[in-house]
Amino acid sequence: MKVCKFGGTSVASAEQVKKVANIVQSDSERRCVVVSAPGKRHADDIKVTDLLIDLAEAVNAGAEIEDKIQAVVTRYEDNARGLGLDQEISDIIEADLRARCTNAVKVSPEYVLDSLKASGEDNNAKMIAMYFNSIGIEAKYVSPKDGLIVNEPPARTMALPEAYENLSVLKDSKEIIVFPGFFGYTKDGVLRTFDRGGSDITGAILAAAVGADLYENFTDVDCVFSANPKVVNNPAEITEITYREMRELSYAGFSVFHDEALMPVFKLKIPVNIKNTNNPAAPGTRIVAESVEKRRPVTGISADKGFSILYVSKYLMNREIGFGRKLLQILEEENISYEHTPSGLDDISVIVRSYQLDEAKEARILKRVREELHADDVHFRHGFSMIVVVGEGMNNNTGLAARAATAISKTGANIEMINQGSSEVSLSFGVQDQYADAILKSLYEEFFQPVNV
Numbered sequence: 160m161k162v163c164k165f166g167g168t169s170v171a172s173a174e175q176v177k178k179v180a181n182i183v184q185s186d187s188e189r190r191c192v193v194v195s196a197p198g199k200r201h202a203d204d205i206k207v208t209d210l211l212i213d214l215a216e217a218v219n220a221g222a223e224i225e226d227k228i229q230a231v232v233t234r235y236e237d238n239a240r241g242l243g244l245d246q247e248i249s250d251i252i253e254a255d256l257r258a259r260c261t262n263a264v265k266v267s268p269e270y271v272l273d274s275l276k277a278s279g280e281d282n283n284a285k286m287i288a289m290y291f292n293s294i295g296i297e298a299k300y301v302s303p304k305d306g307l308i309v310n311e312p313p314a315r316t317m318a319l320p321e322a323y324e325n326l327s328v329l330k331d332s333k334e335i336i337v338f339p340g341f342f343g344y345t346k347d348g349v350l351r352t353f354d355r356g357g358s359d360i361t362g363a364i365l366a367a368a369v370g371a372d373l374y375e376n377f378t379d380v381d382c383v384f385s386a387n388p389k390v391v392n393n394p395a396e397i398t399e400i401t402y403r404e405m406r407e408l409s410y411a412g413f414s415v416f417h418d419e420a421l422m423p424v425f426k427l428k429i430p431v432n433i434k435n436t437n438n439p440a441a442p443g444t445r446i447v448a449e450s451v452e453k454r455r456p457v458t459g460i461s462a463d464k465g466f467s468i469l470y471v472s473k474y475l476m477n478r479e480i481g482f483g484r485k486l487l488q489i490l491e492e493e494n495i496s497y498e499h500t501p502s503g504l505d506d507i508s509v510i511v512r513s514y515q516l517d518e519a520k521e522a523r524i525l526k527r528v529r530e531e532l533h534a535d536d537v538h539f540r541h542g543f544s545m546i547v548v549v550g551e552g553m554n555n556n557t558g559l560a561a562r563a564a565t566a567i568s569k570t571g572a573n574i575e576m577i578n579q580g581s582s583e584v585s586l587s588f589g590v591q592d593q594y595a596d597a598i599l600k601s602l603y604e605e606f607f608q609p610v611n612v
């Protein structure tokens with residue numbers, strides 16, 4: 160059987176939901192359908208999730224919410240009308256939203272946000288199940304309450320092992336399952352959402368739980384491209400990519416598929432197929448455990464902005480037992496995760512995502528490193544991009560790093576950091592933001608222009 164997840168744009172309007180129904184009907188193996196909240200119908204549109212966040216913020220601020228509730232309800236009403244459903248479902252959705260606004264405030268501001276965000280997918284799943292039944296597809300809405308158990312705060316939301324066990328019964332359902340993405344419940348029944356884009360994660364959990372043969376992830380592009388098409392003209396399409404490669408690429412800016420969603424399917428080696436709801440006949444991109452295709456050494460190149468570097472130097476650092484641990488502990492105590500730690504004999508750089516920092520945190524970290532670790536020099540630098548060259552074929556290919564470095568040097572950029580992942584499936588470069596696009600183009604030319612294939 161196949162588990163299919165439909166992203167926001169795939170369920171943004173009645174017209175899109177009809178495409179979803181056609182896709183489900185065209186293959187009897189498509190038994191489980193995971194849906195996002197309605198996304199953007201056009202470039203200037205607002206995702207329902209963003210409308211809901213806006214509503215939640217108003218609830219928390221004790222501000223006027225009527226217009227905000229109407230903005231959300233209207234989106235569902237339009238879709239319901241377009242799908243030929245009667246007013247009842249829109250009334251149910253409106254009542255649900257109002258109840259969430261009133262009840263969640265009694266718990267906590269965080270819960271208001273979680274509960275309202277989750278309503279986007281929850282109500283959409285209810286409506287889509289109703290529509291499926293109205294056109295003769297036997298379907299049933301299943302709530303994550305029935306088994307998708309997640310961990311407790313403050314850790315980031317993740318499914319617990321028993322979630323898989325609980326949800327495995329869905330494989331025997333006679334009806335097609337319509338399941339809302341993006342959230343689960345703690346053992347005590349408290350709703351928690353995954354990170355943004357987290358419906359991909361729900362789809363993967365379900366695929367693993369029912370032991371699917373394939374996890375189909377429907378979005379609005381024909382495939383994953385080897386580089387960002389907004390920067391590189393006409394980049395090569397990736398027809399097949401391994402989990403490891405996808406992991407590296409989605410880490411650094413390939414937003415087609417949520418990086419955490421790979422975990423459940425990776426463990427069971429369930430292949431993933433990224434497909435286009437607007438062009439379901441296109442083969443899409445397959446994510447597999449091991450690639451059988453013969454390919455270039457480099458599969459994709461990504462570039463992601465928003466990194467900062469904490470630079471620390473101290474003479475004889477390499478002799479000092481525990482220096483690295485103490486440094487990372489200071490970051491841990493500020494609730495900061497790190498990405499890379501390239502080091503020399505007497506210095507170390509810790510690369511972190513900039514959104515985790517603020518002025519006060521930086522000042523505290525610098526003070527502690529100076530006073531507790533007696534560093535000779537310690538400072539932050541901001542405005543860095545990570546460029547990641549990814550390919551399973553890289554580990555038995557000599558000279559790749561040299562080619563990449565030469566391609567980067569052509570742009571005039573200074574390489575601030577180089578890191579070759581231990582798995583040798585990726586090569587990362589830290590550079591200043593302003594060079595990122597030029598570097599991506601130059602690397603693409605080096606590794607993908609026909610002469611190098």
Ligand code: ASP
Pocket residue numbers: 166167195196206208209279340341354355356357358359
């Ligand atoms: N609707 C949520 C978001 O916009 C989750 C998802 O679509 O995957 O992030």
